[in-house]
Amino acid sequence: RVLTAREIRKTFLDHFTVNHGHKFVRSSPVVPFCDPTVAFVNAGMNQFKSVFLGTAAAPHKRVVNSQKCVRVGGKHNDLSVVGTDGYHHTFFEMLGNWSFGDYFKREACAMALELLRGPFNIDPGRLYVTYFAGDKVLGIPADLECFEIWRSLGFPASRILPFGCADNFWEMSATGPCGPCTEIHIDHRPDLGSVEQRAKLVNAGRSDLTELWNLVFIQYNRHADGSISQLPAHHVDTGMGFERLTAVLQNKSSNYDTDLFTPIFDGIQQAAKAPVYSGSFPDGGNAAVLDTSYRILADHARMVTACLADGMLPDQNQKLRRVLRKALNISEHVFAHDKLLTQLVPIVVETLGEAYPEMAAKQQAVIDLICHEQEVYKNLRESSSKAFAEVLMEFPNLDDIDLMECPGFVPAYREFQVQRCKFSNNTIPGDFLYKLTDTYGLTEESFLKLAELENMNCDLERYRAEVSLAKIKAKGNQRETAGGSLCDLATEQRLSEAQAMLTKHLGATDNSHK
Ligand code: ATP
Ligand code: MG
Ligand code: MG
Ligand code: MG
Structure with missing residues (x-):
């Protein structure tokens, strides 16, 4: 028998x-009452941050929960992909277990595998695991202990894969607790190729091979000078995507085909008398356009309901x-x-209200807030339509x-008109693109629209280099304020690498408009 989402959540917790x-x-x-550095709670660990920092006592040595998470900004911004794939949402539930100075790597891996194989009955032949490959710049060794643990739990070496800092090293911030992690990925289509071929695709962001569970081993402390020491107590922090797990256990390749979303789709279809959701994705022909709208609307209805029920207000939070x-x-x-969005709220509450009673309690307030925002938005559109008519x-x-979607577009377009005579090769330069995002709040999507409108190309490579340079600079500043004036080795090295990359690039392209 196929488990319902409710049963799956309960089985995990039990x-x-x-x-x-x-x-x-x-x-x-x-x-994020517990953490002013993020705009939304984006992981199960947020509420335990002070335990890892040593400023609060752990509620218990071993903790489990399912956490409401939102990822629409900062380090984890999944907003732009939502609707285009079947496994990233703006709002999702993260199932997690924690050890605060209690069990460590071996037990954490064993408990995870035991759950997936036992109660959830997943064929371990469909699983791939990753471990931290080490980082020379940061001076942190590979997590070979983790590799050995997975071997001893029965994984063949060909399905235990090393990855670097981006995927397999977790840091809370510039300084403080951090450590390697191991991720469990699941193959939705083991029929598509050999283990060796599939192994190369882990972490490639493909819907047939998705990341399911991340187990973080907090064992180091990072100091302001960039050096790392062992923490006196070791902790475990894990997070599994509940919608992804539900898709696996309900034999679906997309999270949207589970009982967490299908009632919302039925609600949309019946209220709007629209064609039925057919599950196609971009590149899947005409139906994909409508299906993508279905997915975005269902996703956003959940996100809006969760945020409004928790007391967040649209005029205080732009995202x-x-x-x-x-x-x-x-x-x-x-x-x-x-009236469609407000009609979806009771359906969202029906699917989530048992696990999160605060959503059920606030249902009417959520509907009232949406109606109010709709009114504000309508008035704004009416008053701005005159101004836009002039533009x-x-x-x-x-x-x-x-x-209306992007009010910064008008001033950005004026500036573009002034600068365009300086652009060569019919290409909008990367630093100008960066300026459009930084100064006028354009998204990548909207400057691509601008380029399309003008039949011009975008220097995306240079743009991305500008973005990473700005990020590293911001991180460097943060580090200075956090940890005194000592400069951080790894940041410095990355900064000079990024600068070298820019200089190299500048040699090759025109930069006259700077
Ligand atoms: P991905 O690489 O797929 O974006 P991640 O590495 O950013 O995931 P983690 O920060 O490790 O994710 O979070 C732990 C787990 O939460 C992931 O293994 C995944 O199952 C789930 N998860 C992460 N982001 C999302 C999302 N936007 N929607 C649904 N589930 C998510
Ligand atoms: Mg991600
Ligand atoms: Mg990942
Ligand atoms: Mg991860």
Whole structure:
């Protein structure tokens, strides 16, 4: 028999409470009361940050929970991919277990594997695991202990894969607790190729081979000078995507085909009398356009319900406002039903309210807040349509752009008109693209639209280099304020590498407009 999402959540929690002595801790709100450095709670560990920092006592040595998470900004920004794939959401639940100075790597891996094989009955032949390959710049060794643990648990070496810092080293911030992690990936289509071929695809961001569970081993402390020492106590912090797990256990290749989303799709379909959701993805022909709207609307309805129920307000949080307005736009323009979003709220509550009773309790308040925001948005559109009409007289080709979605587009376009004579090779230079995002708040999507409108190319490589340079600089500043004036070795090295890359690039292209 196929387990329902509710049963899957409960089985996870029971495995750790009943079988392994963990204490259940409720999800914190998605508003990060516990952590002012992030705009939304984006992982199960956020509420335990002070335990790792040593400033708060652990609620118990072993803890388990399912945490409401939102990833629409900062280090984890999945907003732009939502709808295009079947496994990234703006709002999702993260199932996690923790050891605060109690068990460590071996037990954590064994408990995870035991759950996946036993109660969840997943064929271990479909699983790939990763471990930290080490980093010379940071001076941290490879986590060979982890490799050996997976070997001893029965994994063949060909399915235990090394990865670097980006995927397999976790740091809370510039200084403080950090450590290597191991990820469990699942093959949705083992029929597609040999283990060796499939192994190369782990971490390639493919829907047939997805990351399921991340187990972090917090064993180091990073100091302001960049050096690393062992922490006196070692901790485990894990996170598994609940919607991804549910898809696996319900034999679906997309999270949207599980009972967490299908009731929402049915709700959209019936209220709007729209064609039925057919599960196609971009490149899947005409149906994909409507299906993508279905996915974005269902995703955003969950995100908006979770955030509003937790007391977040659209006028205090621009990201929430953007997601909410996008959901309103899809309701009105794609499904031609301006009450659609509010009608989805009770369905979202029906699918999540048992696990998160605060959502059920706030259902009416959520609906009222959406109606209010819809009113504000409508008035704004009416008053700005006059201003936009004037802009359109000046630049008639902006007619295709949704100026409400991106108000920065108009000033950005004016500046573009002034600077364009300096651009050569019919290409918009990368540093100018960066300026458009940094100064005018354009997204990558909107500057690509601008380029398309003007039949020009974008120097994306240089743009990406500018973005990483800005990030490293910001991190360097953070580090200085956090840890005194001592400069960080790894940051310095990366900064000079990025600068060298830019200089090399500058030699090859024109930079006259800077
Ligand atoms: P990915 O590489 O797929 O983006 P991640 O490495 O960013 O995932 P982690 O930060 O390790 O994710 O989070 C732990 C788990 O949470 C992941 O293994 C995954 O199952 C799940 N997860 C992460 N991001 C999302 C998302 N946007 N929507 C749904 N589940 C997610
Ligand atoms: Mg991610
Ligand atoms: Mg990942
Ligand atoms: Mg991960």
